[in-house]
Amino acid sequence: MAITDPISASDLRRIEAHLIARATASDEAEAIIAEFCEALAAAGLPLWRLSLAVPVIDPLFRGVSVAWRRGQGMAVFPTVHGPEGEDTFLRSPVGWLRANDLSFVRWRLDQSNGCPDLPLLDALRQAGGTDYLLHAAAFAPGSAMEGVGISFATDRPGGFSQAEQAVVAGLVPVIALVTAKLSLSHAIREMLDTYLGPATGARVLAGEMRRGQSTVVHAAILLADLRGFTAVADRDDPLKVVGWLDEHFDALGEPVQRHGGEISKFLGDGFLAVFPVAEPDALTCAACTGALDAAREALARNDRLIASRRQDGLPPLEADIVLHYGRVVSGNVGTDRRLDFTVIGRAVNEASRIERLCDGLDRSLLLSDAFARRCGAALVPVGEFALRGVGRKQRIWGLAPESDGLSGGVA
Structure with missing residues (x-):
């Protein structure tokens, strides 16, 4: 895949507007993210994989990562509470980013040095990935949902161009906003299900609060x-x-x-x-x-x-x-x-x-x-x-x- 001109500004605005509209009208996170990724790839961004990693308020899981990959669709990877989950998080790219107090990192997967020894990076490299960009965006303080880690990967030889990296960085705020909305919706439903039960929680969510x-x-x-x-x-x-x-x-x-x-x-x-x-x-x-x-x-x-x-x-x-x-x-x-x-x-x-x-x-x-x-x-x-x-x-x-x-x- 040759390096081409980055995605046009008009296409970006159209894709962002559709993402916001879908997230406003629906809580179907996987479908929304998949549509967004397919649209970016169709518009010319050499996107091979995109993932969102967020902490969750859940009695069983401390966090979840949803990942889209070209030709494979969506996959969900929950992380459990306890020592096993803590180890999984520390050995993840987002865990590395947090441990190093950074909000952005780029790793060239097609180069022999410069990448930390993390299982995901090794797996992506073996699958043909060449470039990996990771951004962290913080949410409002006061809850366990601290923010989101947003990663973009490509398998194109030579990785992302500078212009494409700028496009990706420009997408981070809107992706973070949509993720915050979807995470909050999930957290509300999960807490109601946990403390009230699914049927009763649905009644409260429908407005029975008086x-x-x-x-x-x-x-x-x-x-x-x-x-x-x-x-x-x-x-x-x-x-x-x-x-x-x-x-x-x-x-x-x-x-x-x-x-x-x-x-x-x-x-x-x-x-x-x-x-x-x-x-x-x-x-x-x-x-x-x-x-x-x-x-x-x-x-x-x-x-x-x-x-x-x-x-x-x-x-x-x-x-x-x-x-x-x-x-x-x-x-x-x-x-x-x-x-x-x-x-x-x-x-x-x-x-x-x-x-x-x-x-x-x-x-x-x-x-x-x-x-x-x-x-x-x-x-x-x-x-x-x-x-x-x-x-x-x-x-x-x-x-x-x-x-x-x-x-x-x-x-």
Whole structure:
């Protein structure tokens, strides 16, 4: 590929305007970046690869790099938290740039010296890259999203011309602005998903942020609690205890999400999850079936975790789960400036009362009569119990032993 005149100013303005318009109207980052790169290449810039490396606000990842390469399209490379992720970052071009307190560097990949020993540079050189430009742009202070590393690479013999380097430098501000917008959109959605759950987060993002914006819904309710947690918390290192608690929440919570439920809130050593019911009048509902499947799998996963912990000499944390069905109010509760998006109502209170029966009955899974009538599973009656604050005794059910050979439904 011979060196030609740099991309024209009119083409640059057109491409930049399209980039801004697309990023204003959409959060589809990969598609937006790919269109931008294809447009630059079509206009004459000898672009072989472009990447954006940004820190993210995410419970699993510290950062992400999205890269476009001519003929291959987009690829995403997340970096995890912890020592492994820290090492990955330090051995990256952006990590090198930050360690050396620079905002720009150029490395000629087709020359034998002058490049630091970084895995990405070596991989690009072996793939035919000849020139690599890296710019850093800072975002507004005050968050973990500190800025973006923007790299441009070419495989043309001789690398980028001086005029092309100037074009690339001129593109950095608009790319940084678009990246900041896309990163902020991602961070907002990720934080809402993390702290509220995907369905509830979407409602808040759609504007449900005022007190009184609540909805009455029918739902299967799953209430989980870790038995003996208080005693463990009293005698063991608190930081270790929190780590153990997270392990058990992973074991119990993953099936809930997989079977269509959403954890509404954590309650110290337990959590409340809801499975919205689409057809309240149906006696056998998919939400109840999903909640029961989630409860069974959660208890099995927790038992496996307990076995592993015992092998390591760690205290066990057994779980109790209650399944109930009823109407709940889902929405904002709190002060005018500090809200909790949660579920409340009589059914939630009843589930809490039923959970207190688990220990005395020596059963890790109890089902209310309202739930039992809808789940279609083989069950056995445990008894009728007076629940505090509930006017009449409630019939409580448990799972029938498999050896009983019950075919389904309540006995």
